[in-house]
Amino acid sequence: MSFNQDYISHPVFGQVDYFNKKNHQQPNQHTPYYSVHNHHQTDAGKQKTLDPIVTGSSVIAIKYNGGIVMGTDMLCSYGSLARFNSVQRQKQVGTHTVIGVSGELSDFQSLSNTLDDLTTDDFCIDDGSKLSSQEIWNYIARLFYNSRNKGNPLWNTVVVAGNQNGKSFLGKVDLVGTCYQDDFIATGYGAHIALPLLRKEYDDNPNGLSQDQAVKLIQDCLRVLFYRDARSSKRIQVSVVDSNGVKISDPIELDTYNWHSGEAAVRTFQQVALGK
């Protein structure tokens, strides 16, 4: 009996066939065992995350004088469908760290639970020290590297931002466990669209940015992303981490240019209304 596996081995939203599933070698069809036994040995029973399903788009963050500003939109897409439009993609971890996550939503939720367990353990130890942002960043990197080695990666890119003892920390971890620190970080589409904007603003201000400048820059970047990235939305959240701790904003609706066509597109609303 031949058993056609093609219909289950396609990724649901196959952007990239990372694990070469389409050319997957069929198990030996000529084993001497009877076919029922063979049927149970197909890999359907231990399917791994080979493709993200519900995804969040970019995270962007930049250091300013005295802290870090991080921004995300609140959209989680189902493939190309804008499915969930009010999902918080930032999370406070411990006392002075915030993470922003792009990629698979369910993996983010799982990561959240893992980190909550970690901070609860830290709370129970009660020895006067708390996990630093760098420790959390490194923990996530180890976690991600470990699961990708099992061939079952957590499909996220995580930005970790924190401020402790007057020092800011900003780092990034991706789904294979690659990690680095920088003064400004963008993930996903933002790494193409927003990163040059962050870099320019950072270089234009050799003495560092103020908090207001940084917040405005992050909002501007998210606005550009809304124009250019088809998996983004204008509903955003901006978090500020400084010596006062973590503050994640309520949802903000970005102002955008008017989207009229024709005459209205080149005139302001008032000009049209006054008939000029």
Place this chain on the structure above:
Amino acid sequence: MTSVGSGYDLSVSTYSPDGKIFQVDYANKAVENSGTCIAIKTKDGVVVGVEKLIPSKMLCHGSNRRIHAVDLHIGVGISGFLADARQLVLRARAEAKSYKQIYGQPIPVKVLSQRVAALCHVYTLYGSVRAFGCSIIISGIDQEGPQLYQVEPSGSCIGYFGASMGKGKQAAKNELEKIKFNEMTTHEAIKEIAKIIYSVHDEVKDKDFQLELGWISTTETKGQFNMVPKDLQSDAESYAKNALEEANM
């Protein structure tokens, strides 16, 4: 066999002719030799206090803690063998974590207490093990509000408004019975507990002691179990010392 247990105390799996399990009685004795631990449940939270006896002046301040957090919203106070109790605390933390993973919400204090009690009880059933030589007071806040449970070596698990155990159990109980629990705040309870522990402490017979205080309150600690901050603790201790001096005059 000597007269004490007449051979019926060799194993926890043997009853004496009058229906006792001597090993459990002995475990309770171990608790009675330990520093007093009391807790008060108020309308907005719970306060736990332990009279931590200091066996040597060379110990670091704050070592051998007898109050531990188990989860964000639950903490325990200990009387009896510290090493035995730490095992229970470890187990309680594991239970709290697994409950959260399975049910997606914090473990109710009653459920946690019953699970810890079940563990204590299992250790009274087999000849190959001995009972835990400690009692613990479990306090916390959940959907039902503030909760206070006491778990004993026998595996009993009982809810209280005010509970006491250890050396000064009876004396503390007499004091606790005078309290109107529903009218008290956690701030008042801190002072009350400090006063009771100081009055119960036997200066002549006992070693030096250190007061350990833990609390949880919906208003004061945002529903988290914390150690009482230094300033509040020293206020309570000076209040207790004054009250004691006045009583002695």
